[in-house]
Amino acid sequence: MTAAVQLRNISKSFGETQTLRDVSLAIRPGEFMSLVGPSGCGKSTLLRILAGLAPQSGGTISIDGTGIDHLPPSARDIAMVFQSYALYPHMTVRQNIATPLRMRRLPAPARLPGIGRLWPGQRSKHNGIDQAVIDAARLVEIEPMLDRRPAALSGGQRQRVALARAIVRHPRVFLMDEPLSNLDARLRVTMRAEIAALHRRLGATFVYVTHDQVEAMTMSDRVAVMMDGEIVQCASPAQLYGNPRDLRVARFIGSPEIATISSDELIAENGGFAPVLPRDPVTVAFRPEAVLLSPAADHLEIPATLERIEQLGPELLVFLRLGSGTRLSARAAAGRIPLSAEGQSLSAWLPARGFMLFDANGRRLDAPHIREFADAG
Amino acid sequence: MNRPHRFRPGQILSHVILLFLAFLFMFPFYVMIVTSVRSPAELFVPEFRWLPESFTGLRYYIQAVADIPALTFLKNGVLISGGILIVQLLTAIPCAYALAKFEFRGRDLLFALVLFSLTVPIQAPALPLFLGLNAIGAIDTYFAAMVPFFLSVFAIFLFRQTFRTYPDEIIQAARLDGMSEWAILWTVVVPGCLPSVAAFSIFSVTAHWNDLYWPMVVIRSNDLMTPPLGLAFFADSESGANYGALMAMATILTAPLMIGFLLAQRHFIRGITMTGVK
Numbered sequence: 001m002t003a004a005v006q007l008r009n010i011s012k013s014f015g016e017t018q019t020l021r022d023v024s025l026a027i028r029p030g031e032f033m034s035l036v037g038p039s040g041c042g043k044s045t046l047l048r049i050l051a052g053l054a055p056q057s058g059g060t061i062s063i064d065g066t067g068i069d070h071l072p073p074s075a076r077d078i079a080m081v082f083q084s085y086a087l088y089p090h091m092t093v094r095q096n097i098a099t100p101l102r103m104r105r106l107p108a109p110a111r112l113p114g115i116g117r118l119w120p121g122q123r124s125k126h127n128g129i130d131q132a133v134i135d136a137a138r139l140v141e142i143e144p145m146l147d148r149r150p151a152a153l154s155g156g157q158r159q160r161v162a163l164a165r166a167i168v169r170h171p172r173v174f175l176m177d178e179p180l181s182n183l184d185a186r187l188r189v190t191m192r193a194e195i196a197a198l199h200r201r202l203g204a205t206f207v208y209v210t211h212d213q214v215e216a217m218t219m220s221d222r223v224a225v226m227m228d229g230e231i232v233q234c235a236s237p238a239q240l241y242g243n244p245r246d247l248r249v250a251r252f253i254g255s256p257e258i259a260t261i262s263s264d265e266l267i268a269e270n271g272g273f274a275p276v277l278p279r280d281p282v283t284v285a286f287r288p289e290a291v292l293l294s295p296a297a298d299h300l301e302i303p304a305t306l307e308r309i310e311q312l313g314p315e316l317l318v319f320l321r322l323g324s325g326t327r328l329s330a331r332a333a334a335g336r337i338p339l340s341a342e343g344q345s346l347s348a349w350l351p352a353r354g355f356m357l358f359d360a361n362g363r364r365l366d367a368p369h370i371r372e373f374a375d376a377g
Numbered sequence: 378m379n380r381p382h383r384f385r386p387g388q389i390l391s392h393v394i395l396l397f398l399a400f401l402f403m404f405p406f407y408v409m410i411v412t413s414v415r416s417p418a419e420l421f422v423p424e425f426r427w428l429p430e431s432f433t434g435l436r437y438y439i440q441a442v443a444d445i446p447a448l449t450f451l452k453n454g455v456l457i458s459g460g461i462l463i464v465q466l467l468t469a470i471p472c473a474y475a476l477a478k479f480e481f482r483g484r485d486l487l488f489a490l491v492l493f494s495l496t497v498p499i500q501a502p503a504l505p506l507f508l509g510l511n512a513i514g515a516i517d518t519y520f521a522a523m524v525p526f527f528l529s530v531f532a533i534f535l536f537r538q539t540f541r542t543y544p545d546e547i548i549q550a551a552r553l554d555g556m557s558e559w560a561i562l563w564t565v566v567v568p569g570c571l572p573s574v575a576a577f578s579i580f581s582v583t584a585h586w587n588d589l590y591w592p593m594v595v596i597r598s599n600d601l602m603t604p605p606l607g608l609a610f611f612a613d614s615e616s617g618a619n620y621g622a623l624m625a626m627a628t629i630l631t632a633p634l635m636i637g638f639l640l641a642q643r644h645f646i647r648g649i650t651m652t653g654v655k
Contacts, residue, residue: 053549074555086550090568103555165554 002029003064003077003172003205005050010059012045012229019045020229023059032199032206034216037226038252043209046226047175050207051080063172074103079166080175083182085158087150093161094146097136100169101129136168139198156187163198174199176208180215192219213253217241225249241287247362250285256317256329259286260358265324266350269302276352282365285356291330292349293318299349304328306344320348409631413437413624420620437621438629447626449600450607451633457522457592457603458585462578465529473536474562478548488537494530499591507594521595522603526585532577539573540566575641586634604630 005027012020019042027033035043048054050061052073061068068076079100087096102111105128110119117126137143140160150158159179166174179195180188196219199206210216216223217237224234225248232246244250250258261284263277277284292299304320307327313334320328328348357365412420414437415429441447475481476488506525507516515521543566551561567574589605596602602610608630612623 048549051549051553053552073549073553078553080550080553082546082550084544084546086544086546088547088551088565090565099551099556100554165550 002203004029005173005205005207006062006065007046007050008060008062010046010049010056010061012042012049012054012057018229020049020056023226023229023231025224025231025234027205027207028221029064030203030205032196032208032219032221034208034210034220034223035226036210036213036216036223036252039211041226042229043211043226044177047080047177047207047209050173051078051175052076077172078175079169079171079173080177081159081162081166081179083178085150085162085179085182087158087161087165089150092147092149093137093142093153094133096150096161097133097146097164097168098129100165101132104169105129132168133164136164139167139201140164140194155183156191159183159191163195167198167202171204173205173207174202176206178210179208181210181212188215195219214255217253225252227252243364244356245364247283247285247358247364250356250358250364254287256288256319258356259288259291259326259328260284261286261322261326261328263357265322265326266302269322270300272300272352278357278365281360283358283360283362285358286328286350288317288329288331290351290355291320291328293330293332293346294349296349298352300352301347301349304346304348306342306346308342320346409624409627412620413628415621417620433621437619437625440619440622441626441629445611445622445626446599446607447629450602450604450626450630453519453601453607454586454604454630454633456519458582460519461523461526461585462581464523464527465532465581466574466578468527469529469532469536470567471562473533474540474566476533477537477540477543478545491530491533491537495534499525503591503594510595516595517597517601518595519601522592522601525591526581529581532581535573535577536570539570543569579638579641582637583634 005025007023007025007027010020010023011018023042023046025033035046037043045054049056052068052071056069063076087093088099091099105125106116106122107119110116110122110125112119116122133146134143137146140163142157142160142164145153145157145161150161153161159182162179176195180191183191192215195208199219208216208219217240220237222234222236223240224231225240225246226232227246227248233240233244233249235243240249240253244253247260251260263273263282263284266273266284267277295301302322304322306318307321308319310317310319311334316332316334318330318332320330322328330348359365411427411429414433414435416431416433419426419430476484476491502525510516510521510524515524547565547569548561551565556565586603587605588603589609592603592606593609596606599607599610608623608627611626
């Protein structure tokens with residue numbers, strides 16, 4: 001049931017513009033792989049190429065070692081859930097879920113509405129389909145709505161129908177194209193957990209496209225971060241956060257955004273940084289939780305101005321600005337730090353070791369003291 | 378307390394205007410119907426009377442059906458406009474789908490040609506068409522009355538506009554579900570665009586039911602005459618002065634369209650507003 005998916009050197013161009021350049025990705029059997037990136041990075045195009053809905057300009061795709069490039073979408077044993085759910089509006093939920101099975105199992109005359117049931121020798125197939133539809137509907141808890149039309153369902157229910165329509169075929173690979181982005185925030189969190197649970201129960205390979213890094217981080221085994229038509233880094237969520245290989249990845253993953261300060265500025269603010277930084281100018285990046293607002297060992301003080309505070313309940317997000325205008329954010333436990341007026345001057349303590357360094361092209365530099373965390377993701 | 382909306386002076390004024398216009402449009406119909414149930418002599422009195430002085434009942438209707446072949450005209454109207462509509466839908470829908478949803482070389486040029494053809498009236502190619510039909514011996518047949526209208530560029534244009542708004546993702550989902558392009562078109566896209574189909578059907582049936590020009594060119598025998606042609610023929614020949622029978626026939630011949638429009642009105646208006654064609 002589970003399948004490995006291998007993408008080799010996939011490229012795609014629309015006229016002059018190249019939306020995908022040499023994308024290679026190996027998805028393991030049963031893996032939950034997310035493709036994440038800002039809009040226009042080519043992640044949806046890649047998914048459509050994988051589904052066979054759009055041809056690639058170059059490269060090959062194989063599932064379990066067998067090339068599928070020549071196969072039409074329906075023969076690839078792939079199911080897809082679309083952002084807009086893409087339910088057939090004139091069919092009931094039951095008919096919607098049954099469609100993929102009817103197309104596969106029944107001969108054309110038996111698919112005719114109404115009289116199709118009279119076509120001889122298909123009773124057991126019809127019964128099998130009816131049962132499979134009910135099973136799929138039960139799995140996503142929409143059984144009571146089987147006889148409604150999509151227009152009579154809420155967004156979350158439609159999403160479940162779309163999931164059921166994908167599940168009912170037992171495909172080897174599930175593709176999901178931003179399936180939660182039309183739902184409200186609360187429902188998104190619930191459906192996130194449900195899709196993750198569904199993945200565990202089915203054990204099938206999932207490829208999940210999203211622009212929301214939180215979705216990608218919370219659900220996936222591995223996340224491929226795409227920028228400008230390339231996969232910049234593909235690693236587990238923890239590695240992406242803790243060990244990004246590219247400044248763009250570091251900026252994209254994590255909220256609030258990672259703070260970046262040039263080494264020159266950092267040394268100007270506190271000469272203590274000079275010995276721990278390389279001679280060449282580099283970019284130093286600090287996650288919000290690395291920035292402290294009280295003195296600590298191995299940390300160096302720099303002066304800053306308070307710009308804004310966001311209350312998140314148990315913790316605060318403190319947004320600071322350095323003398324040159326560079327922004328810095330810190331995560332602090334609520335109530336621990338007495339902060340008041342905006343524009344107030346204060347000090348921030350930055351770690352003197354364990355920070356991330358990036359060269360002028362945004363590539364990660366492995367400083368000697370962080371080499372212990374490095375892991376070729 | 379505010380007065381309800383419907384009693385505002387502006388509302389009353391607009392209703393007066395609307396009622397007046399409605400009267401203007403309805404009056405000829407009223408005259409047609411009232412003339413069909415009274416003696417023709419009443420037409421020529423100086424003052425207009427709203428109600429028949431001598432009510433003739435169904436006499437002229439019976440005459441229209443018995444003496445003039447009104448029912449044959451009706452049948453011809455149904456066959457010709459129905460036949461035209463079916464072939465138009467069968468040809469225009471796949472064509473419009475291809476123009477709306479497929480990428481292929483020359484697509485824009487083809488669509489430009491479609492738009493260009495919209496500007497050619499039937500009168501322009503009438504003579505070559507007539508000569509061609511004459512050459513194959515098809516003059517004075519149902520086929521001759523229908524064939525110039527089998528390909529409707531207006532239908533292609535209208536359906537292309539509608540299909541373009543149909544979500545691509547549903548079509549892609551159908552492809553993944555294993556449907557052929559024909560199945561997608563006829564079982565997924567067309568059912569989702571029924572208002573447009575209804576709107577076009579009304580346009581088409583009305584146009585060809587009421588068409589006098591082309592049937593007059595190719596139809597000779599009484600057996601094949603369409604409603605307007607039959608009406609025109611009998612107005613100046615046999616029943617010349619029998620206005621009662623003539624109006625009764627006109628009532629019978631316009632009734633199917635009126636009833637059809639009333640039934641499909643809701644879809645029709647939705648289809649028009651949906652595609653932005655007016």
